Structures are given as structure tokens and as C-alpha cells.
Amino acid sequence: MLHRIWLGFFLLAFVSALVQWLVAGDAEVFQRMVASLFDMASLTVELAIGLIGLMALWLGVVAVGEASGLIDRLARALSPLFTRLMPEVPAGHPAISSMTLNLSANILGLDNAATPLGIKAMKDLQTLNPNPETATNAQILFLVLNTSSVTLFPVTILLYRAQLGAPDPAAVFIPILIATSCSTLAGLLVTAWVQRIHLRDTVVLGCLGGAFAVLLALVGWFSTLSALELQRQSSLISNLLIVSLIILFLGVAHRRAVNVYDTFIEGAKQGFETAIGIIPYLLAMLVAVGVFRASGALDLLLALLRGGVESLGLDTLWVDAMPTALMKPLSGSGARAMMIDTMNTYGVDSFQGRLAATMQGSTETTFYTLAVYFGAVGISRARHALGCGLAADGAGIVAAIFVAYWFYT
Numbered sequence: 001m002l003h004r005i006w007l008g009f010f011l012l013a014f015v016s017a018l019v020q021w022l023v024a025g026d027a028e029v030f031q032r033m034v035a036s037l038f039d040m041a042s043l044t045v046e047l048a049i050g051l052i053g054l055m056a057l058w059l060g061v062v063a064v065g066e067a068s069g070l071i072d073r074l075a076r077a078l079s080p081l082f083t084r085l086m087p088e089v090p091a092g093h094p095a096i097s098s099m100t101l102n103l104s105a106n107i108l109g110l111d112n113a114a115t116p117l118g119i120k121a122m123k124d125l126q127t128l129n130p131n132p133e134t135a136t137n138a139q140i141l142f143l144v145l146n147t148s149s150v151t152l153f154p155v156t157i158l159l160y161r162a163q164l165g166a167p168d169p170a171a172v173f174i175p176i177l178i179a180t181s182c183s184t185l186a187g188l189l190v191t192a193w194v195q196r197i198h199l200r201d202t203v204v205l206g207c208l209g210g211a212f213a214v215l216l217a218l219v220g221w222f223s224t225l226s227a228l229e230l231q232r233q234s235s236l237i238s239n240l241l242i243v244s245l246i247i248l249f250l251g252v253a254h255r256r257a258v259n260v261y262d263t264f265i266e267g268a269k270q271g272f273e274t275a276i277g278i279i280p281y282l283l284a285m286l287v288a289v290g291v292f293r294a295s296g297a298l299d300l301l302l303a304l305l306r307g308g309v310e311s312l313g314l315d316t317l318w319v320d321a322m323p324t325a326l327m328k329p330l331s332g333s334g335a336r337a338m339m340i341d342t343m344n345t346y347g348v349d350s351f352q353g354r355l356a357a358t359m360q361g362s363t364e365t366t367f368y369t370l371a372v373y374f375g376a377v378g379i380s381r382a383r384h385a386l387g388c389g390l391a392a393d394g395a396g397i398v399a400a401i402f403v404a405y406w407f408y409t
Helices: 002-022 029-068 070-085 094-107 111-126 137-147 155-163 169-195 202-222 227-255 260-277 279-294 297-311 317-327 332-346 351-362 366-377 385-408
Strands: none
Touching: 002 029, 002 279, 002 297, 029 070, 029 094, 029 111, 029 227, 029 260, 029 279, 070 094, 070 202, 070 227, 094 111, 094 137, 111 137, 111 260, 111 366, 137 169, 137 366, 137 385, 155 169, 155 332, 155 351, 169 202, 169 351, 169 385, 227 260, 260 366, 279 297, 279 366, 297 317, 317 332, 317 351, 317 385, 332 351, 351 385, 366 385
């Protein structure tokens, strides 16, 4: 399925370019497409180089954590939940603790830590894969949860709003939290339905209920903080947890007579090899997305959407923010640029500007994540991973629109 979608990007881009040339008279569209190919190729190398250091750092830290025995304890504690959601993963398997660390990093908005930890989790799951080129149910569910993970601290979005002059940058915080929670829940439900996972289990319901209770408590606390205090608290908590985790791993490993330096180095070597290995997969996805965007296909899609909404006699204000939503599954940087453009065009605190910020925080870069995570372990058959991931994205976008009308009008 993935190869058909990848081919579809190029074919749709070419058709769109022909329309731009023959109908709109835009003879430079093909030049932009070729330029995009080269730009995306350069960007692939830049991203991979950036990942080398991060992968080496975090896989080195995880190696020390494994040697300390703490990660094994975490895996055993969470085994009852994950063995129900992922029956093919044995209780206490290292993948459980790796997935937990990754999802925790996502929840805290720690992108620099989440990607290396996610790739580590995918590699651990790959050790259980009887067909290395085909994604297992566990790998698919993990990917969907990763791409739709609830983010408690959308610090980057708040900073952009502050830079653009929003008097209350955190005004979008609770709407983002609601929308991204809907995305995560939808991703879990859709994947569970496809994989026939029984969610009406005491352990599963208890964990989900506890998670949402904590989430509601955090929403209540965060709603009492000012924008400045919210940003300060989120930064403090995130950075404190990172440093504390590293010190905890190092301290416990040292007490157990582990050579923490050599252990870190061995883990870091794996990070270097992994970052280099994902370059072809990342290149393939980025050039397809770049050509699709440069051809004007995204703009054409938006125009068709606006026309359809107008023909139904519905309000079209939300359509102005859709470039962010349409770009987010394809490119994080592209969606960020769309969000900033919407804020500049309509105003940072306009309905469209706030909705674009909410959309930016409600979904994830599904195509990028799929290319990086599956590429790191050599998976070429994604099965229903992309469909479930896009379903979660769609739920997040729809939720963002409804929440925006609820909060901003």
C-alpha cells in the first residue's frame, strides 16, 4: 500500500502541474518541482545528520538504563497493559519499556528525545517480527499511538504565538489538549477495531480511565496558570524530568558496578548506525511530499474543499486554516510555515489563527514518522498503519474545528 501512495504523490503532482501550466498559464511550475526535488534531498541529509547526535545520545542513555535494571522493572510493571493491547509482545519484553519512554517523551513534548526512543522501541518490536519486511500488529499500534500521542506541553506553538504578538499565547492550550486527546483515542479505537483488540478489559479500562483522570486534573491545574507561568512550568518540568532520568540511570547503574562510560559508548554506536540507515526511506518520503506541494496540488485541494463547503451553505472560516491541517501529516516544517502564514494573514488571535495553532498541536507528521520508524527496521509493507494513522489525524482535525467554534466564537 505504501508504494502506491508514494507513486500517487508523484502522479497527482504531475497532473496538478499540467493543470497549472495548461489552464493557469504557470510555465514555471515544473521548475519549482525540480527545485523541490533537490531541496528535499538536501533536507534529508540535514535531518539525518541532526538525528545522528540525538540517536547516539539517547540510545546511549537507554543502554545505561537497561544495564541499571530500571528499564526492565518498568517493562514488568507495564506488561499487564501492553500484553493485552499487543498480545504478541511477551510480558517484560524490552519493547514495553522502550515504548513507554517514547510515549512519555511525546506527552511532555520532548521531540528530540521521542524520535530516538521511538526508533529504539520499533527495533525492539522488530525482534519479535516473523516477517521482517511486513509490519506486525504491535508495530502498527505503536506507530499510531506515537503519531497521535497526547502532548501536554505544546511549547513551540505557544512561543510562536508569543513572537507574533498574542497577548495570551496559552489561550490555545486547552483546545489543543482536547483535540489531541480525541486524536489519540480515535487512533486507538480504529486500530483496536482493525486488529480485533478487546478494549473491554478490566486492566485496559482501568489504565485508560486513570490516564484520562490525570489528564483532566492537569487541565484543571493548567487552566489556573497564566500564559507566562504555563510556559515556565512546562519548561521546568520537561527539563527537570530529562536530567533526573539521566542521573537516575547513571547512579543506579554505577551502584550495580556497571561501567557506565563503556555502556553509553556501545549504545551510542547503535544510534549512529540507525541514523545513517534511515536516509533512503526519509529521502523517498520527503521528495514525494515536496513535489506534491510544489506542483500546486495542495492549493487545488484546498480550493475544491472551499467550493464544496460553500455549495452546502456552511461557514467557511475554518477552511482558511486547513493548509496547516493538510500539510501536517506530510511535513512538520511545512505545517509550521502554514500556521505562521495563517497567523500573519488573518491575525494571531483571529479565529483562523487560533484554529491553525490548534490543528498544529492536534495531529502529527504521520508520513514522516512512518518513513523514519519503519525505515529504521527495513519494513516495506505497512499494512493498515497509514490508514489508522490518518484516521487519527482526521479525528484530531475535526475535533480541532469543533473545539475552535466552541472556544473562539
